[in-house]
Amino acid sequence: MDIYAQIATKIIEQQETIIGPVAVEQAKAVSGLKVNWDKHEVTVSGNEQTVIDKLVDQYKELFGKISVEVCKEAASKLISQLPADQQPSSLK
Amino acid sequence: MKQKATNGRFKLFILITFLGFTVWWLYIALFLRNTDHYSNVHNQVFAAAYGVMSLLGGIIGLIASKKWGGRKSALGKALLFFALGLFAQEFGQLAYSFYLYALKVEIPYPSIGEVGYFGSVLLYIYAVIQLAKVVGVKFSLKDRRGKFIAAVLPLLLLTGSYLFFLRDYQFDFSSVKSTLTVILDFGYPLGQALYVAVALLTYILSRKLLGGLMKNKILFVLFALLVQYIADFAFLDAAKAQKVFPAGANDFLYLVSYTVMALALGSFLTLNLTPSNEKTETASTEGAQ
Numbered sequence: 001m002d003i004y005a006q007i008a009t010k011i012i013e014q015q016e017t018i019i020g021p022v023a024v025e026q027a028k029a030v031s032g033l034k035v036n037w038d039k040h041e042v043t044v045s046g047n048e049q050t051v052i053d054k055l056v057d058q059y060k061e062l063f064g065k066i067s068v069e070v071c072k073e074a075a076s077k078l079i080s081q082l083p084a085d086q087q088p089s090s091l092k
Numbered sequence: 093m094k095q096k097a098t099n100g101r102f103k104l105f106i107l108i109t110f111l112g113f114t115v116w117w118l119y120i121a122l123f124l125r126n127t128d129h130y131s132n133v134h135n136q137v138f139a140a141a142y143g144v145m146s147l148l149g150g151i152i153g154l155i156a157s158k159k160w161g162g163r164k165s166a167l168g169k170a171l172l173f174f175a176l177g178l179f180a181q182e183f184g185q186l187a188y189s190f191y192l193y194a195l196k197v198e199i200p201y202p203s204i205g206e207v208g209y210f211g212s213v214l215l216y217i218y219a220v221i222q223l224a225k226v227v228g229v230k231f232s233l234k235d236r237r238g239k240f241i242a243a244v245l246p247l248l249l250l251t252g253s254y255l256f257f258l259r260d261y262q263f264d265f266s267s268v269k270s271t272l273t274v275i276l277d278f279g280y281p282l283g284q285a286l287y288v289a290v291a292l293l294t295y296i297l298s299r300k301l302l303g304g305l306m307k308n309k310i311l312f313v314l315f316a317l318l319v320q321y322i323a324d325f326a327f328l329d330a331a332k333a334q335k336v337f338p339a340g341a342n343d344f345l346y347l348v349s350y351t352v353m354a355l356a357l358g359s360f361l362t363l364n365l366t367p368s369n370e371k372t373e374t375a376s377t378e379g380a381q
Binding site for chain 2: 019020023060061
């Protein structure tokens, strides 16, 4: 699984512990993100950074800045593996 | 659309039920005030029946909890335990009414009703802790100000509650019953102070970060807890002065608190979000204009 898909998976997992199945519903609504949560499979297509930003935005619409903090925390280890110019802006 | 209609119907049902009980209570308070509150059938039936609102709220809370993941998520757990708290309140109501109107005896203290009433305090404490997790209170606890508020606020409320209700308390550990009485005498005011303290903390510590569609729903639940606390506080105060009677002002306050909690939990039944692709389309259309 590529690193952006792993980031998306971590974010969805973390959000799921807070808001349950709504987290997966919201992820499925993000264009460029294909989610098969029964198999825990996530595929990111197109501009991967933008897709992650959209996913973060989707959760931000629910709880505001708190959702962004939760996403940052969930993805922090993976984000640090990416060079600065390849990091999604919402998670910097 | 369908969700909105369901939400509207549920709100209407709750409000009509509340209105019905309010008219009934006003009739009792205005026209039957000189009758014996314990033998009048209106007082008896009202006191036994208005708890149906907490039953309704509990059912709504269970449905909402399932939508948000039930025991598997923090929000699901919060809603589940608020619902269980409401069921526990109804259990307490029914138990007290059973003593008064079926057994025709004065309500003993402690009684089986305490399982419901004190149980609801514990359930609310757990529920509001889960809600604090949902709104990311831990992020605010990283700074000194957050830590200070988290330490001082509960301490202030617990001390205030102790001074108001328990300052001149006479301890009696001579029997199991009296020991249980001491535990409950402390447990009620301090437990209630604790759930309202965590609710206020949740509000204060999440104020800057909490936003989005869920903000008002969360604030509504915190407000409902505050109303519940006012009802609990007023009840303890009246009980201390021995001014509690069936269908009195305290029962009406509880009716209000159950109604507000039912509406607050019901607000979690719907969620109207725009999918991100639609948002992008809207944004690009707006951009083109």
